[in-house]
Amino acid sequence: MTAKQHQVYDHYFFNESAYDYHDGGYVKLEEPDVPASRLNIPAILAPDQETDTDVWYTVSAQTGETQLLPGEKTKTWGYNQSLLGPTIVFESGKNYHVTLKNDLPELTTFHWHGLDVPGPYVDGGCHAPVYPGKPRKIDFTVNQPAATLWLHAHPCPLTGWDVWHGLATAVVVKDEHEAQLPLPRNYGVDDIPLILQDRRFDEHNQWDYDKDYDPDGTAGPTALINGTVNPYFDVTTQKLRLRILDGSNRREWRLHLSDDLEMAQIGSDGGLLPEPVYLTKLMLTCAERDEIVLDFEQYHPGDEVTLYSDDVPIMKFRIHEFKADPTPLPDHLADVDYPEVEDPNAPIHQVVMSGTDEEVEINGRKFGMMRIDDRQELGKAEYWDITNTNDCCGGMIHPYHTHGGSFKVVSRNGKAPYPNELGYKDTIGVNAGETVRVKMRFNYPGVFMYHCHIIEHEDGGMMAQLQVYTQDHPHKKYRLMDMDTLLQELAKERHCQPDELVIRSLEYYKEHGIDMC
Numbered sequence: 161m162t163a164k165q166h167q168v169y170d171h172y173f174f175n176e177s178a179y180d181y182h183d184g185g186y187v188k189l190e191e192p193d194v195p196a197s198r199l200n201i202p203a204i205l206a207p208d209q210e211t212d213t214d215v216w217y218t219v220s221a222q223t224g225e226t227q228l229l230p231g232e233k234t235k236t237w238g239y240n241q242s243l244l245g246p247t248i249v250f251e252s253g254k255n256y257h258v259t260l261k262n263d264l265p266e267l268t269t270f271h272w273h274g275l276d277v278p279g280p281y282v283d284g285g286c287h288a289p290v291y292p293g294k295p296r297k298i299d300f301t302v303n304q305p306a307a308t309l310w311l312h313a314h315p316c317p318l319t320g321w322d323v324w325h326g327l328a329t330a331v332v333v334k335d336e337h338e339a340q341l342p343l344p345r346n347y348g349v350d351d352i353p354l355i356l357q358d359r360r361f362d363e364h365n366q367w368d369y370d371k372d373y374d375p376d377g378t379a380g381p382t383a384l385i386n387g388t389v390n391p392y393f394d395v396t397t398q399k400l401r402l403r404i405l406d407g408s409n410r411r412e413w414r415l416h417l418s419d420d421l422e423m424a425q426i427g428s429d430g431g432l433l434p435e436p437v438y439l440t441k442l443m444l445t446c447a448e449r450d451e452i453v454l455d456f457e458q459y460h461p462g463d464e465v466t467l468y469s470d471d472v473p474i475m476k477f478r479i480h481e482f483k484a485d486p487t488p489l490p491d492h493l494a495d496v497d498y499p500e501v502e503d504p505n506a507p508i509h510q511v512v513m514s515g516t517d518e519e520v521e522i523n524g525r526k527f528g529m530m531r532i533d534d535r536q537e538l539g540k541a542e543y544w545d546i547t548n549t550n551d552c553c554g555g556m557i558h559p560y561h562t563h564g565g566s567f568k569v570v571s572r573n574g575k576a577p578y579p580n581e582l583g584y585k586d587t588i589g590v591n592a593g594e595t596v597r598v599k600m601r602f603n604y605p606g607v608f609m610y611h612c613h614i615i616e617h618e619d620g621g622m623m624a625q626l627q628v629y630t631q632d633h634p635h636k637k638y639r640l641m642d643m644d645t646l647l648q649e650l651a652k653e654r655h656c657q658p659d660e661l662v663i664r665s666l667e668y669y670k671e672h673g674i675d676m677c
């Protein structure tokens with residue numbers, strides 16, 4: 161099928177009955193009443209040092225103030241800057257040495273979402289705290305296809321708090337295969353990240369996480385893209401590649417463009433799709449990434465193209481002069497091979513996500529930091545069934561994420577996955593009343609978390625963890641963080657007693673006497 165004859169999907173793929181706007185606590189986006197600003201394009205993180213094979217980076221979590229609205233600056237957190245961070249580029253095949261620094265007043269962690277690395281310390285979940293003023297060094301080799309990933313804080317049960325303050329940034333993996341395809345890749349010009357988030361500003365232009373906290377996911381009425389309110393981007397090329405990340409704590413983004421301009425989706429979480437998927441409506445659940453290419457051929461200098469989420473305009477593309485670019489997108493983008501499940505009789509891992517609000521659980525339990533809930537042998541592909549038991553008419557879509565690599569979606573309730581789910585994935589929206597079967601192989605040993613990526617759900621206990629083991633060390637012990645130690649450290653940092661800590665996601669645990677250790 162050529163680019164001119166392709167099928168175009170004109171509907172969102174998920175089940176409407178469970179969209180976020182059905183929630184009682186849904187916060188509708190509002191068009192901001194502020195002048196348009198040029199979209200912030202994060203700089204690319206400069207290495208401290210590099211050789212042909214090795215690269216050294218430093219990533220510092222820090223506090224700051226950011227001019228987001230006219231008037232008072234907003235108190236924010238970021239990596240190497242006051243909000244969000246520079247884009248971190250990895251080349252597949254190289255070795256990386258990253259110094260993680262914490263200049264915040266309290267502990268955090270650095271989770272490489274989608275990066276195939278050992279757990280639990282390099283992966284950066286709750287067992288890898290970095291304390292203020294005490295850097296941690298990690299070393300790893302990147303060995304995976306070109307993709308858009310992200311770095312975010314993951315200090316459960318404070319992930320929502322940290323990410324809301326701004327601790328998230330784009331990560332781009334490059335490889336030789338992608339580099340040879342005729343795709344836009346001039347960063348900042350025709351290849352840009354779009355980190356979609358939402359916040360509520362108070363009358364002093366500040367964010368108040370605890371006040372806005374919602375156990376079903378914290379949201380705000382103002383859209384921010386790369387930390388810019390009411391952004392525009394100056395288009396100077398006919399084709400534009402967008403690396404879109406749903407970096408929101410809770411919001412689903414249902415994207416479409418003025419004139420129903422077609423989007424050619426070329427990638428998802430784990431890299432390129434086998435072939436482009438053409439659509440006019442694209443929905444992302446929390447933590448998902450989609451890469452799309454827009455073609456502005458029909459537009460002229462002075463035109464504007466608007467990006468909407470539902471019916472709210474969130475960004476404008478201002479069209480300038482550009483050189484005609486008739487290069488068609490390749491019909492075939494990448495081979496998406498995934499190892500077969502060798503033992504068809506092996507038990508299928510079960511993940512049952514149940515409940516909403518404070519009552520969220522996985523397999524009938526809330527997260528226990530010291531508890532290993534499942535095990536899988538290194539290097540062997542096995543099936544996982546991810547079920548959302550919410551009722552289709554009163555429930556929600558839970559975006560399931562596993563640390564430790566990418567999976568291949570096999571089916572949704574026994575039927576084919578959506579057309580744009582045929583690449584590698586690490587996050588998948590599971591509709592209410594649905595079971596999604598995936599094939600998962602882990603390439604590194606360790607303890608890895610798996611959870612709903614509505615961040616207040618994971619903080620509230622819709623999370624579990626598995627150990628990936630080797631034949632040689634089937635019961636290797638990892639030093640895991642326990643909740644008492646974590647709360648004592650936090651209490652010291654916040655100058656209070658552990659029982660005086662305000663952690664909204666732990667209130668239900670406290671009220672019901674549930675032990676998170």
Ligand SMILES: [Cu+2]
Pocket residue numbers: 520557558559612613614617622
């Ligand atoms: Cu959830």
